[in-house]
Amino acid sequence: MTITKIRAAIVGSTGYGGVELIRFLLEHPNVEITSVISSSSSGERVAAGYPHLNEIMTQNLDGIDIAQIAGNADVVFTATPSGVSSKLVPQLLDAGLKVIDLSGDFRLKSSSSYEQWYKKEAPQPEYLEQAVYGLSEIYGEEVARKTFIANPGCYPTATLLGLIPLLSAGWIDHRTIIIDAKSGVSGAGRGTSLLIHYSEMNENFKAYKVNRHQHIPEIEQTLSEALGEDVTVTFTTHLVPMTRGIMTTMYATLTGAYTEEDLIQLYRQYYEGRPFVRIRDAGGWPATKEVYGSNYCDIGFAVDQRTGRVTIISVIDNLVKGAAGQAIQNLNLMMGWDESVGLTRTPVYP
Ligand SMILES: NC(=O)C1=CN([C@@H]2O[C@H](COP(=O)(O)OP(=O)(O)OC[C@H]3O[C@@H](n4cnc5c(N)ncnc54)[C@H](OP(=O)(O)O)[C@@H]3O)[C@@H](O)[C@H]2O)C=CC1
Numbered sequence: 001m002t003i004t005k006i007r008a009a010i011v012g013s014t015g016y017g018g019v020e021l022i023r024f025l026l027e028h029p030n031v032e033i034t035s036v037i038s039s040s041s042s043g044e045r046v047a048a049g050y051p052h053l054n055e056i057m058t059q060n061l062d063g064i065d066i067a068q069i070a071g072n073a074d075v076v077f078t079a080t081p082s083g084v085s086s087k088l089v090p091q092l093l094d095a096g097l098k099v100i101d102l103s104g105d106f107r108l109k110s111s112s113s114y115e116q117w118y119k120k121e122a123p124q125p126e127y128l129e130q131a132v133y134g135l136s137e138i139y140g141e142e143v144a145r146k147t148f149i150a151n152p153g154c155y156p157t158a159t160l161l162g163l164i165p166l167l168s169a170g171w172i173d174h175r176t177i178i179i180d181a182k183s184g185v186s187g188a189g190r191g192t193s194l195l196i197h198y199s200e201m202n203e204n205f206k207a208y209k210v211n212r213h214q215h216i217p218e219i220e221q222t223l224s225e226a227l228g229e230d231v232t233v234t235f236t237t238h239l240v241p242m243t244r245g246i247m248t249t250m251y252a253t254l255t256g257a258y259t260e261e262d263l264i265q266l267y268r269q270y271y272e273g274r275p276f277v278r279i280r281d282a283g284g285w286p287a288t289k290e291v292y293g294s295n296y297c298d299i300g301f302a303v304d305q306r307t308g309r310v311t312i313i314s315v316i317d318n319l320v321k322g323a324a325g326q327a328i329q330n331l332n333l334m335m336g337w338d339e340s341v342g343l344t345r346t347p348v349y350p
């Protein structure tokens with residue numbers, strides 16, 4: 001079967017998420033990048049800010065012009081900050097474009113929850129209602145029916161893929177969930193801040209946004225939907241002095257005498273046929289480097305018979321499965337293509 005390439009534009013292409021989209025889309029057989037867009041550097045070459053793209057990405061950056069985007073693209077990836085996407089995406093949707101938004105603006109179904117956690121004005125409800133939450137392995141069927149995807153956050157992706165099968169099966173007590181999350185610094189984007197200043201971050205390990213992180217309502221919303229009743233979690237984020245990678249270590253009390261083998265079987269069945277979730281054998285806990293540069297989410301378990309608790313460890317590359325990779329996986333699902341097209345890279349190791 002011959003597939004006509006679809007035309008893709010990337011807004012925010014000077015950021016880390018945008019550049020990761022470029023890296024994968026350049027090798028996607030069904031996609032042509034027709035426009036790379038910047039609000040601050042139009043006219044410049046992408047490679048001016050990213051010399052590793054010299055002679056690979058020769059296009060100049062376009063400015064934000066909705067009519068122009070609509071004229072030369074079918075789908076737009078918005079790798080823009082929250083608060084920016086909420087204003088930009090409605091214009092793109094009104095122009096008839098398919099949109100995959102990487103920000104947190106359209107993930108929360110409740111506007112008041114968004115305003116409470118993001119401290120920004122919520123998007124207009126008529127646009128919020130059009131969005132599907134694009135956690136590919138869980139909402140893939142809905143993604144296939146929609147043209148506007150709210151791509152999940154990096155921490156929620158690792159957390160939710162690690163918790164949903166156990167929670168849905170009723171094997172853990174939902175009142176006991178604790179999530180201990182660690183991220184590399186590229187999770188904060190390319191902009192500078194004191195948090196990610198080299199001498200503040202190097203040889204250091206710090207917790208941040210404790211009980212205030214904007215991904216808490218996103219995680220709770222999705223877990224509550226999976227269980228059918230309200231779930232609250234304790235979620236603590238930490239910054240690790242590495243560039244890429246997220247590890248979430250999750251703890252919960254088991255509701256029965258389940259073994260590690262039971263859990264492995266449950267998860268392998270749950271994710272059967274889903275190429276990007278890999279369940280480790282007993283005792284094989286995943287490390288961030290084992291998914292580096294790839295769209296995989298690797299999950300491992302340990303059951304403590306002494307305490308009756310399970311420890312679940314889940315790792316992703318924040319810029320791939322946590323952002324650009326999952327966005328492309330969602331494009332594939334939306335277009336009715338195999339979800340792994342253009343995403344089958346082996347992790348970079350060591
Ligand atoms: N980094 C990560 O691991 C993850 C990021 N995300 C989300 O993806 C989005 C992009 O993140 P990331 O690439 O890391 O961030 P960066 O800060 O690296 O890049 C964001 C880009 O947005 C563009 N931008 C800024 N202000 C505006 C504006 N007013 N109008 C249009 N464009 C603007 C900038 O490009 P220019 O000035 O050229 O327009 C900038 O390069 C964010 O919403 C982030 O939360 C989600 C999951 C993981």
Ligand SMILES: CC(=O)N[C@@H](CCC(=O)OP(=O)(O)O)C(=O)O
Nearest residue numbers: 082103104153154183184187188
């Ligand atoms: C290391 C680091 O700073 N990470 C960021 C993740 C940002 C992000 O992806 O946020 P949204 O997707 O919700 O916009 C943070 O903790 O806020």
